[in-house]
Amino acid sequence: MGAVSHPVDIVQRISPEEIFFTIKELHEDAPNLIAHTSGKQLLYFLDIDMWKKEVFDLNATGRWFRLLADAGDDKILQHVRVTEPHLLVTAMSHFIRVAIRNPDVDLLEQRDELPPFTLDDLFFIDFLSPEHEDIIRKYLDVIFRWNTRMYFSLMEEIARGIHLENEDAALHWRRARMFDHGFPEFDEALEIYAYLARNVVTAPTIESSAQDSIISGPQSPVIDYPVKILDPDNFFRQCLAELQEPTELDRISTELAHLANKVMIADGRDPGAMEDLRNSLAKVSGYINIALEDLCADDISKASGLLRQNHMEILFRRGFSLILDLRKDIQTLLRNYDGGVENLGHPLAGLVEGLIKKRPVYADNIQGLPKPREFASIQDIRVIRELMDAGTIEDKWEPI
Numbered sequence: 001m002g003a004v005s006h007p008v009d010i011v012q013r014i015s016p017e018e019i020f021f022t023i024k025e026l027h028e029d030a031p032n033l034i035a036h037t038s039g040k041q042l043l044y045f046l047d048i049d050m051w052k053k054e055v056f057d058l059n060a061t062g063r064w065f066r067l068l069a070d071a072g073d074d075k076i077l078q079h080v081r082v083t084e085p086h087l088l089v090t091a092m093s094h095f096i097r098v099a100i101r102n103p104d105v106d107l108l109e110q111r112d113e114l115p116p117f118t119l120d121d122l123f124f125i126d127f128l129s130p131e132h133e134d135i136i137r138k139y140l141d142v143i144f145r146w147n148t149r150m151y152f153s154l155m156e157e158i159a160r161g162i163h164l165e166n167e168d169a170a171l172h173w174r175r176a177r178m179f180d181h182g183f184p185e186f187d188e189a190l191e192i193y194a195y196l197a198r199n200v201v202t203a204p205t206i207e208s209s210a211q212d213s214i215i216s217g218p219q220s221p222v223i224d225y226p227v228k229i230l231d232p233d234n235f236f237r238q239c240l241a242e243l244q245e246p247t248e249l250d251r252i253s254t255e256l257a258h259l260a261n262k263v264m265i266a267d268g269r270d271p272g273a274m275e276d277l278r279n280s281l282a283k284v285s286g287y288i289n290i291a292l293e294d295l296c297a298d299d300i301s302k303a304s305g306l307l308r309q310n311h312m313e314i315l316f317r318r319g320f321s322l323i324l325d326l327r328k329d330i331q332t333l334l335r336n337y338d339g340g341v342e343n344l345g346h347p348l349a350g351l352v353e354g355l356i357k358k359r360p361v362y363a364d365n366i367q368g369l370p371k372p373r374e375f376a377s378i379q380d381i382r383v384i385r386e387l388m389d390a391g392t393i394e395d396k397w398e399p400i
Contacts, residue, residue, distance in 0.1 A: 011036040016044035017181065017257055021225040024274045035071045039082035042068075044181065046083070047174050049272040050091070054175075056167055058094050060272070062132050065091075069135045076142045080150075086169035089157045093166065095136045097126040098159040119144045123155040182258030189265035195324055196317040201295060204305020226256035226281055234377065236289040239303040248308060255312035259284050262313075267359055279374070286376035287319030288312060293378040294322055319375075323360050326381050330355055333388055348387040355384065 011019065011033065019041050023030045034042075049060045068075045080088065101110050101122055115126040119140060127133040144151040157166070175185070183189075227249065230237045243249055260280040261271065269276035292315065296303040306315070330352055334341065341352050354363030354372045361372040362380045375381070 008036045012038040012041065014041075015223045016041040017223050018225055020045050020048060021277070024277075031067055031070055034067055035075060039078050042079060043082050043177070046079075046087075047177055051171070051174065052270055052272070053268065054171060056090060056094070056170075058129075061091050061094065062129065062135075065095075065132065065135050065139065069138050073138075073142050076139055077146055080139075080143055080146070084170060084173045085154075085157075086166045086173065089154065089166045090163065090170045092136070092139075092154065093158050093163045095127065095129050095132055096140075096158065097128060098155050099124045099126075100156075100159050119151075120148075123152070123159070125155075182261040183265055183271065184262060186265055189262045192259070192262050192266060192313060192317060193320060194317060196314065196321045198295070198318065201291070201306065201314055201318055202309040204302060204309050223250075223254050223257045225253075226260065226284075227253045229278060229281060230285050231282075231376070234285065234289045235293050235298070235300075235303065236285055239292060239300050239307055242300055242304045243307065252307060252312060256281065256284055259312050259316055282376075283374040284312070284316055286374045287317075287323075288315045290319035290322055290375060290378050290381065291315040294319075322378075322381060323355070323375055326384060327355050327360060329388065330384070348384070351384050351387065 019033070019037060023033055023045065026033060034045075037045075046064060049064060050057055052060070068079050083091075097115065099114055101107060101114060101124060103122070107121060114124040117125045117127070117137070125140070127136060129136075140151070143154065179185075227240060230240070240249065240252065243252075260277065260283075263269070263280040263283055264271050264276060267280070269280060271277065292303045292306060295306060295318075334352075337344070341349050341356075343349075344352060350363045354361040360375065362375045363372040364380075
């Protein structure tokens with residue numbers, strides 16, 4: 001009963017990633033949850049949602065300003081206090097234009113040349129977005145009452161008009177914070193698609209028991225959502241169900257989240273979009289599933305040992321490497337086959353077109369599903385290999 005009576009303490013013990021995922025799921029009820037978040041959690045939400053492919057997103061920023069304003073003055077103040085100054089200047093510069101009066105000239109003589117709104121008869125403000133004017137007025141009033149010196153500094157910086165310099169600095173600091181949450185630079189993210197040989201995967205040992213895997217000491221806030229939304233029927237998910245140690249499940253879930261973050265960066269997806277997050281986790285889960293099925297067949301005990309002994313990125317890369325092996329064999333087939341992909345016949349042509357994309361997909365839309373999907377199991381690879389068989393080419397293929 002005591003725990004329920006302190007929702008702020010409960011919410012602030014949860015990882016920013018988990019809270020953000022929950023906010024996206026809640027939609028209309030999100031403000032009630034946002035009201036209880038910490039400054040650190042809030043800054044993570046803004047870093048994720050206010051930028052689209054490292055370009056400042058005015059619409060998303062407006063949505064967040066409105067959510068925080070609706071949560072009250074304390075939430076606005078929390079936002080202002082935790083936000084890096086260059087980011088606050090960048091955000092405000094999209095909503096207001098600031099003019100400074102000449103203190104040596106009587107205000108009445110300047111009034112017609114100045115914007116209409118002021119809190120101090122020194123800085124005069126034009127609102128560039130009528131739909132956000134009431135929100136920005138509220139923000140400015142809170143800042144002015146809390147710290148007049150900070151308000152003057154903010155107005156002076158906006159009035160200077162060096163918006164690109166501030167935005168570049170804000171992006172620099174945002175990248176650093178995102179890196180701490182598992183979002184690397186693009187070149188580093190691409191390393192998840194580097195080929196990995198089978199022998200690099202660490203085999204399970206007799207010593208890799210549940211007791212050995214338990215890690216003592218304080219742990220970071222738990223990230224649950226990656227495991228929650230995995231396909232419940234695939235081999236990987238069945239193996240996770242065999243792991244009883246909370247520390248192992250927490251480690252795996254965190255590694256899945258960070259791996260999905262890398263996929264989003266490498267694939268140019270939007271970390272703030274739920275569909276992109278789900279699709280990235282589907283790819284991560286599928287590639288790990290392929291590696292486990294290839295290495296362990298249907299031996300859940302052996303596969304669970306592999307999960308204990310290996311970082312999820314190792315298994316992801318091994319699963320992807322099996323797809324690369326398949327693509328290499330397809331390319332060899334095409335070099336020795338008359339005509340292009342379109343002459344391979346149905347259904348191989350459609351599957352090959354999906355396979356040879358920069359980011360391979362399993363084009364089972366040729367089997368009646370609405371669109372291609374990520375490779376999800378070793379069976380996807382086997383289907384294509386069976387169709388590559390020379391006898392199949394001669395006897396069973398149908399022209400497109």
